[in-house]
Amino acid sequence: MSTVLGLSLRSIANRRLSVGLTVVAVALAVALLLGVERLRNDARAGFAQTISGTDLVVGARSGPVQLLLYSVFHLGNATNNVSWASIEHIAAMPQVSWLVPISLGDSHRGHRVIGTTVGFFEHYRHGDRRALRFEQGRAFADAPAEVAGIFEVVLGAEVAARFGYRLGQQIVLSHGTLGGQGGPRFADHDDKPFTVVGILARSGTPVDRALLVSLEGIEAIHIDWHGGAPIPGLRIAAEHVRKFDLQPKSVTAALVGLHSRTAVFRVQRQINGHGDEALTAILPGATLQELWGLVGIAEKALLAVSALVVAVGLAGMVAVVVASLGERRRELAILRALGASPRQVFELLASESVMLALAGIALGLALLYGASAALAPWLSANHGLQLTLGWPTSGEWRLLAAVLGASLMASLVPALRAYRYSLADGMSIRV
Known part of the structure; x- marks a missing residue:
């Protein structure tokens, strides 16, 4: 078998240009297949750890998936708000250990602003129940007595890094969530700037791309607004907002923790049946599974397209090997004349195809890791997707094994054709 491998290597070296192009085609197909699989798994893991x-x-x-998307992942907008009376009612339920209200609707240069309480930093967990950490500074003031404490903001890691914000810097929030950097905004709250008092460490969650302020701060910047628009002719200065009642009338959603998880379904039924207001309570994990069920078809379609690209790459490899048989008829005939058996000729062609596939797989892995390392910072900063650069997972190994198996099956085509060439046919002169 070593003789066959040596001949295969020499034959490949003699046709290095066409072979190199074939290896690149297979490598690109493998990189695409594994890239789609890795993006799919990393996206799932990122969502699950949020x-x-x-x-x-x-x-x-509203729908459970819609509620999960806008309250946790900051995608889309709420259909309605929850009254503060309902929030107080839920917080007072004996099974409830803690409740963190969330108020959405404002933004800063394309990033969501979250109005909440200091309980958010205490109770929000991600991944394996990891708490949020401060890279710099502190949380905003809890029920501040001074006006300055109302206008304090904590930045997510990506917001601070993207715009170069530092502690003590003042920033202006915008009404609405359509305004990107330099994009259209409904209105700026430039009369009531916020001071950066804290910057969170990177967590790999949507919090990295958000700004957190107190509920009092959200109420303060809208104190001279009504019906979602500024009141004409009325402008209340920031130093005078303490004279008004800053308790929110409503919020967008609330995160709830219970004393015992065994009561979760009972509390869910009680909230969904709340008589004073139409509410929806969801289990984040169960709703996330429902979300994956909705996007599962798209995932399968992407994998199918990647598999077709791999099939095209392998077909090109077979085409190159088959096309080279016409040039190698005399070479194969000489091997037969020197005593090579048809089985050895078969092994020669099959081993060449398998070696091309192995080289394509190796190069494809190198391309995948290189592209992942280059794109990981951009994907994390702009889309919050954390790419893993570790060793291939069991699922990826199975895909690679499938590619290698498919290449072995494809190699049978040129190998069988070479097997059928006779010695006389190979030595005859064609004109």
């Missing part, structure tokens, strides 16, 4: 330790998410009556 929130943990929260038993229920409560919002206005």
Whole structure:
């Protein structure tokens, strides 16, 4: 077998240009296949690790997936708000250990602003129940007595890094969530700037791309607004907002933790049946599985397209090997004349195809890791997707084994054709 491998290597070296192009085609196909699989798995892992330790998410009556997307992942907008009376009612339930209200609707240069309480930093967990950490500074003031404490903001890691914000810097929030950097905004709250008092460490969650302020701060910047628009002719200065009642009338959603998880379904039924207001309480984990069920078809379609690209790459490899048989008829005939058996000729062609596939797989892995390392910072900063650069997973190894198996099957085509060449046919002169 070593003689066959040596001949295969010499034959490949003699046709290095066409062989190199074939290897590149197979490598690109393998990199695409594994890239789609890795993106799919990393996206699932990132979504699953966004929130943990929260038993229920409560919002206005809507679909469970929609509620999860806008309250946890900051995608989309709420259909309605939840009254503060309902929030107090849920917080007072004996099974409830803690409740963190969330108010959405404002932004800063394309990033969501989250109005909440200091309980968010205490109770929000991600991954394996990991708490949020401060890279610099502290949380905003809890029920501040001074006006300056109302206008304090904590930045997610990506917001601070993207715009170069530092502690003590003042920033202006915008009404609405359509305004990207330099994009259209409904209105700026430039009369009430916020001071950066804390910067969170990177967590790999949507919190990295958000700004957190107190609920009092959200109320303060809208104190001279009504019906979602500024009141004409009325402008209340920041130093005078303490004279007004800054308790929110409503919030967007709430994260709820229970004393015992055994009561989660009972509390969920009680909230969903709340008589004073139409509410929806969801289990984050169960709703996330429902979300994956909705996008599962798209995932399978992407994998199918990647598999077709791999098939095209392998077909090109077979085409190159078959096309080279016409040039190698005399070479194969000489091998037969020197005593090579048809089985050895078969092994020669099959081993060449397998070696091309192995080289393509190795190069494809190198391309995948190189592209992942280059794109990981950009994907993390702009889309919050954390790419893993570790050793291939069991699922990826199975895909590689499938590619190698398919290449072995494809190698049978040129190998069988070479096997059928006779010595006389190979030695004859064609004109």
